[in-house]
Amino acid sequence: MKNLKYQVKSLNVGKIETLTYGNRTFESAIRKKSVKEPIFLSKTGFMSDEQAYEHHGGEDKAICLYPYDYYSYWSDILNNFSNTALFGENLTVKGLKEDNAHIGDIYTFGEAIIQVSEPRNPCYKLAAKYEVPNMVIRMRDTGYTGFLLRVLKEGMVTSNDDLELLEEHPQQVSVSLVNDVKFFDRFNKEKLEKVLSVDALSESLRAILLKQFQSKTTNLWG
Template sequence: MADHYQVQSLNYGKIETLTYGKRTFQSAIRKTAADEPVFLSKLGLEGDKQAYKDHGGVDKALCLYPYDYYEYWNNIIQNPVKTALFGENITTVGLTERNAHVGDIFAFGEAIIQVSEPRNPCYKLAAKYEVPDIVVKMRDTGYTGFLFRVLKEGIVSVRDELILLEKDPNKVSIATVNDVKFKDRLIKRSWIEFCKQRPCLLV
């Protein structure tokens, strides 16, 4: 069914002090897949933590990343993990930035959740996988993932699907928000690359 989306994994993590290469920081990016049902509150999955104030909160209670992109990243990242590749809470099949809209409402187990905004990739992903430009790649491809707020709390599990209940009437996709958010930077980068091929334009 077009508006039912399979949950590949449901993930939560605790805060750890991690060292990747030369960087040491606190993070809950290493998440564990939950096999048993978990309570989903307004602030996220029970047992899931965030290390910084800009992560989590009522408008960022859940992070989703599409399993559809795992193959793409497997060609870039050495020894990638099979679940919670980018520290997401929900890994789904078929629900991406192009068909998810800000304000869309989904049933998820006993809970009801609403798409709130794109995920903003951070440096920890580059540190974890030792791919310095991975954040740039995420922005350029638009493969950022996105966030949810929780409208109704309840028990959820990996066996539950995400079921679209209501599509926001404005139909502003996460992909569109990403395009607007990163447009100026992409245009500037393309112009610089164009000029490098034509030195006379740099005079």
């Protein structure tokens, strides 16, 4: 097994607020702040962290991770650029990206054990926050979406703890491949079958991809 560690640049939590960006007002916990002190990570996420949207959070989506590696790409594109929790992610991590993270990969993180479950789905709130109308399309087209994880073992964690690969999923279906069948090669039976065969895929995304596998109806996205 590969002995891989990935540095956590920041651990971020936030509370639900009513935010107004331009002509949009909505409930969101996207303005997360980094914390240095130890924090408890439960099956549903970090203590003191909140999610305003029904499709965020839950046991399959307890943690949102975004690669720090992409911050330099976005720095010339976004208004009000932030070096912390740029996209409201819980974990900003260096070196762990969509192409080398696989659905079902398991990592130790402090006392906790966590597992990759699905790509993050970009939403309009990011476009509103940064005043970039095509923000969602940019994230989709670059593949710089980040991804979500579930918690297999609860425990105390800190921003000084690395993510260390404990077990690589044997099927090695990358987050990038899942993004591909979500957004582009949507009716490729071989790719869809490969993704759907991974037991660790989140149930909500499995239901969506299963419909794609069973139907040739085009569902526009973005």
